[in-house]
Amino acid sequence: MAAAVPRISVAIPTYNRAGFLRQTLEGLMRQRHVPGEFEVLVIDNNSKDDTAAVVASFADRSPAPRYILETHQGLDHARNRAIAEARGDILVLGDDDILMEPDWLAALTAPLVGRSASRIGAVGGEVVPVFPDGLPPWVAEWHAPLAFRADAGPLGPAQSPMGANLAFPMHVFAKHGLFSTALDRKGTALFSGGETDMLRRLRTAGWEIWFAPEARVLHQMPQNRTTFRYATRHAFDSARSRVVERGVNSMGYLVSRFLANVFKVIAFTVLGLLNLLVLRTGSAKKALVRAWRSCGYLYQIPRTALGKL
Numbered sequence: 001m002a003a004a005v006p007r008i009s010v011a012i013p014t015y016n017r018a019g020f021l022r023q024t025l026e027g028l029m030r031q032r033h034v035p036g037e038f039e040v041l042v043i044d045n046n047s048k049d050d051t052a053a054v055v056a057s058f059a060d061r062s063p064a065p066r067y068i069l070e071t072h073q074g075l076d077h078a079r080n081r082a083i084a085e086a087r088g089d090i091l092v093l094g095d096d097d098i099l100m101e102p103d104w105l106a107a108l109t110a111p112l113v114g115r116s117a118s119r120i121g122a123v124g125g126e127v128v129p130v131f132p133d134g135l136p137p138w139v140a141e142w143h144a145p146l147a148f149r150a151d152a153g154p155l156g157p158a159q160s161p162m163g164a165n166l167a168f169p170m171h172v173f174a175k176h177g178l179f180s181t182a183l184d185r186k187g188t189a190l191f192s193g194g195e196t197d198m199l200r201r202l203r204t205a206g207w208e209i210w211f212a213p214e215a216r217v218l219h220q221m222p223q224n225r226t227t228f229r230y231a232t233r234h235a236f237d238s239a240r241s242r243v244v245e246r247g248v249n250s251m252g253y254l255v256s257r258f259l260a261n262v263f264k265v266i267a268f269t270v271l272g273l274l275n276l277l278v279l280r281t282g283s284a285k286k287a288l289v290r291a292w293r294s295c296g297y298l299y300q301i302p303r304t305a306l307g308k309l
Contacts, residue, residue, distance in 0.1 A: 006089035006113055008038035008105065009170075011082030013075055014096035018049045020220060025054070027100045029061045038105065040065040041085055043078040075163075076179035076194040083173050091173075093195075095164040098217040099130075108167050108215035111152055121207025122168050122199055124161020125215030133223035138282030139231055143221065147213060154208040161209070163195035165217045176201050182244055193241040228285050232292040239296030243304050251305070258301045261294035268294065 010028060014021050021042070028040050042055045042065050055067040070081040079093060090112050092105065108125050111117065128145040135143065148159050155161070179194040199209050224230060246253050272287035 005037060006109075007087065008033075008090045008092060008109055009041060009082070009086035009088030010038055010092045010094065010105065011041040011043060011079070011086065012094050012096050013043045013045055013070075013078035013082065014047060014051055015045045016047045016049050016051070017096050018047070018051045018054045020097035021051060022054050022057075023220075024094065024096055024098055024100075025058055025065060027098075027104075028065075029058065030102045031100075031105045032102045033105060039063050039087060041082055042067050043082050043085075044069050045075070045078045046071060046073055072181075074181055076181045079194065080178040080181070083170075083178060086170065089170055090167055091170055092167045093163060094166075094217070095219065097220040098127075098164055099220065100217045104215050104217060107212050108165070111210050111212060112167060112169055116208075116210075117169070119206075119208050120169070120210050121172050121202035121205070122161075122166055123210045123212050123215075124155075124167075125165040125212050125217060127162045127164050127217055127219050129221050130218045131221050131226065133226075135221075136226055136282070138285050139226050141286075142231070148211045150213060152212045152214070153210060155211050157203060159209075159211070160196050160199050161211060162219075164219055165215065166195060172202060172207065176205055193238075193245045197245050228289070231285070231289045235289050235293035236296035236299075239293045240300040243297060243300040254301050254305055257297050261297040264294040265291050265298065 012021065012024060012028075025040070025042075031038070040063055042051070044051050044055075044067065046069075052067060052069075055065050058065050066085075068081060068085055070078045072081075082093065083091060090109050092108060094100075104125070108123055111120055111123050126145060126147045129143040131143075146162055148155055148161070176198075180197050181194075203209060243254070243257070268287045268291035272284045272291060275281070275284035275287060
């Protein structure tokens with residue numbers, strides 16, 4: 001007898017991005033899957049815009065998205081709510097601002113229904129940033145596509161796909177727990193790392209993490225995500241996230257990172273000011289963003305060592 005086709009749950013956590021969400025849902029409605037094979041969950045994390053109305057406007061489409069309000073603020077709270085609500089055998093997590101081709105879902109989940117499925121803990125697809133409002137040259141190097149390999153297969157231990165395009169067999173959550181809400185993006189705060197922590201836990205337990213290059217999505221980056229203010233905030237919070245992710249069990253890491261970043265703050269600040277003096281504003285911004293990233297380490301390391309977030 002042929003094996004049963006696994007049911008897929010696609011979950012889109014969202015917060016105040018109704019316009020982008022509408023485009024993402026349009027892409028999901030065009031997926032080349034037999035109706036009934038997958039469901040769409042929209043996890044609204046306390047949006048103040050017309051997110052609920054956008055979801056309701058797709059009520060006559062197939063599959064009609066299911067609207068779920070998650071009042072605990074934070075991306076990983078929304079992800080964990082998706083795990084609780086999903087009815088499928090495979091959970092696909094996507095951002096609310098991604099664009100995809102009609103074969104995206106099939107390509108992303110194919111490894112989880114193939115002969116290698118029994119050893120796979122997660123599958124990630126390529127994430128290609130696009131800039132509808134343009135890309136300032138000074139910030140371009142931080143927005144390269146994440147393309148790890150040319151064919152579908154396992155990734156190395158230092159390679160982690162992005163949370164904007166990830167699929168998991170549901171059974172791994174029952175065995176290894178939910179996403180860590182200590183590593184959470186809340187509102188405009190850019191704390192992150194929940195997916196990196198989850199992938200590391202799965203690897204530690206012996207699961208392979210795969211990459212599916214044909215499961216490509218376009219990740220929309222509007223103008224407000226290419227500003228100096230956003231870049232510095234993201235750098236600061238991502239450094240803090242990395243410290244929390246590593247935790248107090250690695251005191252050697254904490255001490256070495258603290259000492260290294262004392263010197264980096266000084267060096268990058270001086271470099272940034274020198275570039276400002278000669279009117280090289282792009283180079284100055286890059287140096288000052290790196291300095292602010294080091295400030296994130298210096299802020300968070302003592303807090304983590306003392307058991308604080």
